[in-house]
Amino acid sequence: MTFYKEIVAASLALIRTAQAADLPRPAHTFASYPVWDRLIRTAVRHAAQLTDGFFADPVPQAVRAVAETEEVIDLHALLAGLMEAFGGEAFGSVDVCMLIEDPANRRLGALMAGATQRPDRLSPKSLGRYLAQYVDRPSGHLVLRARRGSKALSFFVERVPQEAPESA
Structure with missing residues (x-):
């Protein structure tokens, strides 16, 4: 506790000089x-x-760690399957329901069951709600986007450019 005031003063001085340094905005x-x-x-x-570089910004490493979690990997597999099925064109939850009922698309059906955590058949409305929670969440180089239609959301999978890794 002897150095408490000195530590606080040094910390505030560092924050003040950092604000004056006018660093470029970080990527994340x-x-x-x-x-x-x-x-x-x-x-x-x-x-x-x-x-x-003795001290390092922890955020870029944290962003990379989150990108590699199992949920994100599963989401990427689902988005890749939707991209393959619809080729980047708009689709609705009804289209996905019809697609996964086709025996030729068992893999996409399994991915959707994994994403929803429900093995039973979902209504298009329920499936649309599940898909809506993944809108604008990038996973790898893919992201699910949505547009409001007259009755329901229409979705499309979009490729996003990869950021170059930050140098230390």
Whole structure:
């Protein structure tokens, strides 16, 4: 506790100099923690510059770790199956229901059952609700997008450009 005031003063000085350093915006931010992202993470990135990378920004590594989770891998397989089936064209939940009932599309049916955690046949409305939760969640180089139609959402799978990895 002897050095408490000195540690706090040094931390505040680092944050102040980091804010003055005018660093470029990072590729990834924590939207749920904007104050932390702006203050603390900027200070860590500034310290990394001052120490030739001794300190490192943890966010890019965390983003890569999340991208490799099992759920994201399963979502990517589902999106790849939908991309293969519909070729990037718009489709509705009714189209997906009809497609997975075809015995030739058992793999897509199994992927959909895994995504919904329900082995039984779903109504198009229920399937649309499950698909809606995956909208705008990138998985690898694919992302599910949606447009509001007159009665229901129409979906399409889009390729997203891969970001170049950040250098330390």
